[in-house]
Amino acid sequence: MPGVFIKPVSGVEGEIEVPGDKSISHRAALLGGMAHGETHVTNFLLGQDCLSTLRCLQQLGVSWERQGTEVWLRGTGMEAWTEPTDVLDAGNSGTTSRLMLGALAGSPFAVTMNGDASLRARPMRRVTDPLKQMGAQIMGRLDGNLFPLTMVGGQLQGQAFRSAVASAQVKSAIILAGLRASGETSVEEPALSRDHTERMLRGFGVEVLSEKRLVRVQGGGRLTGQEVSVPGDISSAAFFLVLGSLAGRGELILPNVGVNPTRTGILDALRAMGADIELIDITEICGEPRATLRVRPSKLQGIEIGGEMIPRLIDEIPILALASSLAEGETVIREAAELRVKETDRIRTVAEGLSALGAKVEELPDGLRILGQPSLRGGQASSQGDHRLAMTWAIAGMLSKEGVSVEDIAAADVSYPDFLDVIKKVAR
């Protein structure tokens, strides 16, 4: 298939309402489906990943209705979920897979989960091992590490876990299983990952104790249906923060973007690089802070990032790498080996893709080293089916000298269905 050609711009201008947060949309649907009573979700993300979560819930007997970005779920409690008559298809979505396995681990029936080729290569042991220890039976390739997996849930026992990775999907799966286990379940992570599950569970009436990197829940928690307003996704806003910083002239305004501190690593990193990003009107709705972001052009400097910062911007590393390729000096991203098990191996795919466009990038075992240059040539790049790469290469096209032909740009639909229309609208 021929690529979509994205031409260089001389500036950008406009206001962009980025779509609803992917992580929060998944959780709103899932918790709504686990709760008693009606949950009404507004600004739900219509990306393919979140639609996969809704479809899986339907197969479990949860009744819901959707009109545009509004969703009504009529939950009758997770005890009322019924054995699906077909395989649950999580598509490309790691969050659907891992959170759903956790939520289902206490259900006394068989479920088989599967997904696309990318998901079938992603590690599931990080959730299946703890869920097995709690009492679920799970079978699949590599001792329950790879999809397709079959799980027969049942009586669970609460446990104390130490996760080897800072992963909100792992933490959330264990917490959700813990709600159906006897006694207390706790998860300690090496660095704090996004805490949307903890915040939203509190909104649904469940007590969740958090102390730095440790989260605890008691079994038997009952969820009550809620009103959930989903903020705009900072991971989607990140593409425009980089575009607005480097496009040369103009200003972009991004209203209603979620600024939960476990997600704002990209703001901190870009500002440390010299970006001119302002946060206006910070408010908190449904336990999640949000703000209007305003970005204006600036000169960026290279940066070194690693450690606790990494989980706070893990999904933004592809676009941050592009920003670094146009910054002055060197950028080094370390302790980010988790990138290797995302929708693609993003250390390899980002290094290869950016290099093909003329950037100076070196692949490190756990990150990237990028030597910034005043301009980027452009050329051809493929999303390889990874939504964040599709959007990164499109922004690269706008910031390049010769433009970029992006193969399989449709992959962006996973988290940002009308991305192409939006970039055309703001281009000058």
Ligand code: S3P
């Ligand atoms: C997510 C957690 C992160 C992130 C993913 C969404 C979530 O994955 O990369 O896009 O919604 O919990 P990990 O938990 O594997 O780090």
